[in-house]
Amino acid sequence: MPANLSPAYFEAEQKYKNARTSEEKLAALEEMLSVIPKHKGTEKLQGDIKSRISKLKKQTARDKQSRGKTYDPFLIEKAGGAQVAVIGPPNSGKSTLLHVLTNARPEVGDYPFTTHQPSPGMMDYEDIQIQLIDFPPIAFPEIEGNFSNALRRTDAALLVIDVHSDKVLEELETVLTALEKARITFTSPPDSTWHSFKSLVIANKCENPHGRENLEVVKEFFSSRLTFFPVSLLQNPASVENLRTRIFQLVEVIRVYSKKPGEPPDLERPFVLKRGSTVLNLASAIHKDIAHNLKTARIWGSAKFDGQRVTVDHQLEDKDIVEIQS
Ligand SMILES: Nc1nc2c(ncn2[C@@H]2O[C@H](COP(=O)(O)OP(=O)(O)OP(=O)(O)O)[C@@H](O)[C@H]2O)c(=O)[nH]1
Ligand SMILES: [Mg+2]
Numbered sequence: 001m002p003a004n005l006s007p008a009y010f011e012a013e014q015k016y017k018n019a020r021t022s023e024e025k026l027a028a029l030e031e032m033l034s035v036i037p038k039h040k041g042t043e044k045l046q047g048d049i050k051s052r053i054s055k056l057k058k059q060t061a062r063d064k065q066s067r068g069k070t071y072d073p074f075l076i077e078k079a080g081g082a083q084v085a086v087i088g089p090p091n092s093g094k095s096t097l098l099h100v101l102t103n104a105r106p107e108v109g110d111y112p113f114t115t116h117q118p119s120p121g122m123m124d125y126e127d128i129q130i131q132l133i134d135f136p137p138i139a140f141p142e143i144e145g146n147f148s149n150a151l152r153r154t155d156a157a158l159l160v161i162d163v164h165s166d167k168v169l170e171e172l173e174t175v176l177t178a179l180e181k182a183r184i185t186f187t188s189p190p191d192s193t194w195h196s197f198k199s200l201v202i203a204n205k206c207e208n209p210h211g212r213e214n215l216e217v218v219k220e221f222f223s224s225r226l227t228f229f230p231v232s233l234l235q236n237p238a239s240v241e242n243l244r245t246r247i248f249q250l251v252e253v254i255r256v257y258s259k260k261p262g263e264p265p266d267l268e269r270p271f272v273l274k275r276g277s278t279v280l281n282l283a284s285a286i287h288k289d290i291a292h293n294l295k296t297a298r299i300w301g302s303a304k305f306d307g308q309r310v311t312v313d314h315q316l317e318d319k320d321i322v323e324i325q326s
Helices: 007-018 020-037 040-071 092-103 145-153 168-181 209-222 235-251 278-286 290-291
Strands: 082-089 119-125 129-135 156-162 196-206 228-230 251-258 271-274 296-300 308-310 320-325
Touching: 007 020, 007 196, 040 156, 082 145, 092 119, 092 129, 092 156, 092 196, 092 235, 119 235, 129 235, 156 168, 156 235, 168 209, 196 209, 196 296, 209 228, 209 308, 251 278, 271 278, 278 290, 278 296, 278 320
Parallel strands: 082 129, 082 156, 156 196, 196 228, 251 320
Antiparallel strands: 119 129, 251 271, 296 308, 296 320
8 A cells, every 4th residue: 555655754754864863863753653644554654663763762761871870989069068178199198087087987008099089078167067078199290180170179178198208208299290280279379270279288197206307308398388287197186186177267168157036046057158258148048039138137246246237248257146137
């Protein structure tokens, strides 16, 4: 029996031939099926189009699934008030630092390259948490793109060095060169393509005179560019307790407590904002509608007197209590 195909069908078929993506192919096939004259002479062709549609749908579903699976271990979602990178040469004590400051238990080994993938842990600091990320070691003056992208997302860096190592100078130099090549700096950035953040060098394994002597040499070379914090994570974990405060200062955030008019402030859950944030920034962090309707605010803390009325561009300080009036 003749098929007697219509001009509309040939048009749809041409679209199918011209289609480049699976979505375009699928749309054209569905159009072909809808315009094909429905009679005995086209039954075989209808069946053929239906089977092509079904195959294509299965294929696109599979493609989508495998695309979702391309997983980047360096992509660690931010949690808590700030994200801090723990980096440094192999075997310096980066994973040990996470053991001391957080509940995370990354593998610690007495051999280099124990850590292969970054892993996060949460550090308590008074009433907030700061996320630390234990990165794999930097042993060569080069880091991969996903490594540098991950560093660019962090708010500060702790650079752990091993002062026992007789190569500590070269090891530190290698890390700094790798960062510089990735346009990451701890000082003021040459231009906007650079990422700049604050850093602190954790000079680890300072328990004996040999280590402390090495540290003095390192300081001679680098103290104009870097700040050093000597510790012995293994022998004196208590030496890091002050470090929590230093890390909090490094990430440059403030804690602000909100208060509804006529109610006591919510001191349980502070809002964590970048240093320099204003009343308006706080309102936006609470809810965009609140920012929209914001008229004035009263402040306990950074104002001259408690409960003082301030304008929306008033800069907030750490531990301010703010009553928003909209
Ligand atoms: N002597 C001494 N050893 C330490 C100290 N802190 C850590 N270590 C040891 O140093 C070794 C390396 O520690 P890790 O925390 O695994 O070092 P890492 O920097 O994470 O190492 P990679 O992941 O391989 O880069 C382990 O054997 C630790 O026990 C310290 O203060 N003094
Ligand atoms: Mg490690």
